[in-house]
Each structure stands twice: as structure tokens, then as C-alpha cells.
Amino acid sequence: MLRVEHLKKHFGNQIVLDDINIGVDKGEVLCIIGQSGSGKTVLFRHIIGLLFPDGGRITLDGQVISSPTTKPADFDRVRKRFGILFQGAALFDSMDVGENLAFPLREHTRHTEQEIEKMIGESLEMVGLMERFKTKMPAELSGGMRSRVGLARAIVMKPEIMLYDEPTSALDPIMTDKINKLILSMRDKLKMTSIIITHDIGSAYEIADKIAMIREGKIIFNGTPGEIRQSRNPYVQEFIRGERKSHYALDNEEDYADQVDINKLKQRAARPGPKTHTQAALQGQHQPNAGQNRYIPPGRRQ
């Protein structure tokens, strides 16, 4: 249904998205996972038409909706097919919950006030909120409730594709579970296609049909939750286990010894010649600030 093809984006000299290819079919739940700063939010902003690519394109049902030559006004044609839940729900805080939901309906549809009231009631019910929340201001709501109101506002326009930007990142485990169940029930009740940006691997396992992992602007994994567990990519394994592997640096010798023979490294470090920091450390001679920039107390300066 939605395809991202060879998407490229850079800000200044920094390449943020580098040849991204992913797709999602109707009724599927796609989770895009990755560390902070991996480019997943930039990808999200491309899909919802807040940013436009420097290369590649995004197609919806075979039609190109976003390419380097697309103007924001062109994207408006397809905007109503997307529903978006932002990270902090992005409720309009000068309006109460009911007005937040009614605002897009009043501006874009010709429903009467009674019909709008009814639609708002249905939406709130669907996300498990009672009618009495309608008069609450966003500031009076907890994080989980805000997410649910944001979801209600997104589904009130009956979108075909629902995008979630880190829907559970600021919530407690119980509320995370509730929101996950809600995402699945939205898919079942409204037959929506869902794309979820998250770094919460637990949620991704629970709800995703497909998982794509993004790292430094590249898709490094694309497959099912079963496949990601078996992936041999060290970065994928690192992410899904939630631990930093020792191939970055030598944190302590025990960790390192699990992987390599420490004695061999020590032998190699003992050879004459210039040494790396790691080799110096293995010989117990490591001086982090050795070199010209070392601080010398004023009395000892030459």
C-alpha cells in the first residue's frame, strides 16, 4: 500500500537518510525501530509530508505522493488518508478535549453539530475514554490519557493509514500495554494500516507484523519479529537485547574475555613499537591524557 523507495535526505553535510526502502501492505502493522538519532523521526516526517526527500520517492497505492519536486500543497490531497499520533499527542492546549476532536471535523466536513458530537463520543469510546473527558483541558490529563485523546483525534477523520511516533516512549509499562492493545484494536476495528516508530522492542514484538530497523540512516534489517530474533547482524542483536557490546571499547577485561583470548592480546601488546590505547591499557600503562595537551601544574612548567 505505502512504499518508500530509495529515500535520501541530508541536512547540510550530514546524510540523515540513505537509500531507505520499506513498504507496508493494507492492514499490516510495521514497526520502525532504531536508536535515538538513527533517522527514524526524519523518516516519519517524510511519510506524513512534513519533510520532502532529496532523492527517491514515497508511493501510496502506486501513486507518487512525495518526491524531491513535491510541494506541500500537493501533499494536501492525500493528507486526509493519514492519521497521526505525535509523541506527546500534540493536543491543542488552548482547547478542551471535545474541541480538539471537533476542530478538524468542523473545518473539513459538513456534518451538523449533533453528528459531530456523536462522532466525538464514538471516537472517545473507541480509545476507552468516557464522555465526561470532553470538557477537560489537555493540561489536566495524564500522559496516557493524552495519548489516547491524540489517538481519538487522529481516528475521528477515519484515516486509512495510522502513524504513531513513539506512542509508548513516555509511558509506564501498564499504560504501554494498554496503548499497544489499542493500536491492535484500531487495526481490527477500522481495518487500518499502521506504521509505528518506536525504540521499545517489547512493544514491537507484541504488535508488529513486520519490523524494520534503521541505523545511521540505513535500513539494516527488514523482516518479521521471528526473523529479527535470529538476525546475525551485531547491531540488531545489540538493540533487541538492549546491551552495548564490547566491540566498541574495552570496558572491563571480563566482558572482553568472553569474546577473545585476553592472553593473545597481551602478547601482542608486549611487542615493541607504538601502541594503541587498548594495548597500553593491557600492559597497565594506559595514561588517558598522555600527550601534548596534558595538564602541567604551573610550578612545573618549563
Next chain:
Amino acid sequence: MPAPDVNPLMMPLRLIAAAGRAAIMWADKGRAFILGTRNYAGLVAQTSVRVPLIVKNFDITTNHIYTLGIESIPLVTMIAIFLGSATVTQAVYQMSGMIPFRYLGALVCKTTVTELAPVITSMVFAGRVATGIAAEIASMKGSEQIDAMNVLRLDPLRYLIVPKFVACIVMLPALTIWAILMAFSGAAFTVAVSVDVTMHTYLSGMKLFFKAYDVYVGVGKTAVFGAIVAITGAYFGFEAKGGAEGVGNATTKAVVVSAVLILIFDFIIAVMVM
């Protein structure tokens, strides 16, 4: 410490390099300024073309007329009364022994109507309103509310800026008229209780060279200042980046740039119409 590189042959090269760096820095600043001016002009144009759309949600505009305009009245009253009093006191001090006091009223009237009341009111209004608009838009941007409006196809300019723009254009001239009246009362009160000029001399002096044209220009130009206040607030709100600090920077820039633009346009209008 490493010895500094003192090779004399390198000195001219270093000078050239430093000059080059400075030139690049200034070129960047100039480019940013030109881009900023272009974006600002774009914002003015985009806001202006959307003004007719306020009819549909006129309650938002009336709301802003109340919060930006009516609620500024106590502040404006306060500054205008003291403005009038100070003007009279200063004028008497400057004129005594040189210029007959029958011109006192004319001097106070002209300065207040053409410059003091419009400019000071606009400055105070900028301090109250441009900062408010900038802070509101910047924090809405920070919490992704502007993005949310965009993806729901709710035009942020139309719902957030245009009502404030109209409210500022309508209410700043109204506040200026009020400020002129209050400044006159403050001045009359000072004449009555403080300075050594009779009320009759003062009041007949006010009528001496009075021209209605001065009032039209003095009040009319504040409509332009109102537009400057609204657009500058909005511009720096939309430009804001990065959390609480970004909001703070946006409000500071909004009030500073508003004040500067108000004075620049005050001069331009003076040259054009006087």
C-alpha cells in the same frame, strides 16, 4: 606546551586565512539576513491574503481583540498619563524665559499626537503582545502542535496568526486614541496642580495650531505598527528552535525587532506623509 609556530613566512598566509574566515562569516550573516527578510516579507504576504478568511471563525478574532486590546487598557492608561505629565513638565522647563507659554499647549499637543503617544503605546504594546505571540507559537512548535495542525490540514497561519494580526491592526490605533486622551488628561492635571501656567493659557494653546490631519497620521500609522507587532511575534515564534531556551530567544528577538521596525517605519511614514 608546544611552542607557537612563529615562522615569519607564514604570517601573510595566516592574515589572508583570517580575513577569509571573517569574510565567510559575514557573508553567512548577510545571507541569513537576506533570507530572513525574504521569509518575513513572505509571512506578511501570506498573512494578508488570508485576512478575508477570518469571517468563518470570527469568534477567535473577537477573543483576541479582547485579550490583546481591551486587556491592554490599564497598562496604556498608566503610561499615557505619566507621558502627558512628563511632557508638560519638560516643556515648561525648556520654554520658560524663552518662548511664551501660550505655545505650551500647542507643543504638548503636537508632540503627543504625532509621535509620543503612537510610538510609546506601540512599544509597550509590542512588549506585551509580540512577546506573547512569539512565546505561544514557539512553544506550540516545540510540542509539535504546529505539525499536528499541518497534518490535520488546519492552516496554522489562518487559525493562529491572522486573527491576532487583525486584532493588532484594529486595536493598536484604538489604544493610541485612548492613550492620546489619557496623555492630555495627565498633562491637564499637571498644569492644574504643578506648573506655573494657567489652565486657560494651556487649553487655548492646544487649539492654536491644531490640525486634524496630525491625528489621522498619528493614529493611522499605528495600524502599520500593529501589523509589525503581530508579524514579528509570529515570525520569531515559527523560527524558534530547541525547547525552553528557544522560546526565550524567540520572545527576546520578537520584542527587540518589533521596537526597531516600529521606529524605522515611524521615520519612513514621517518622510512620506508629513
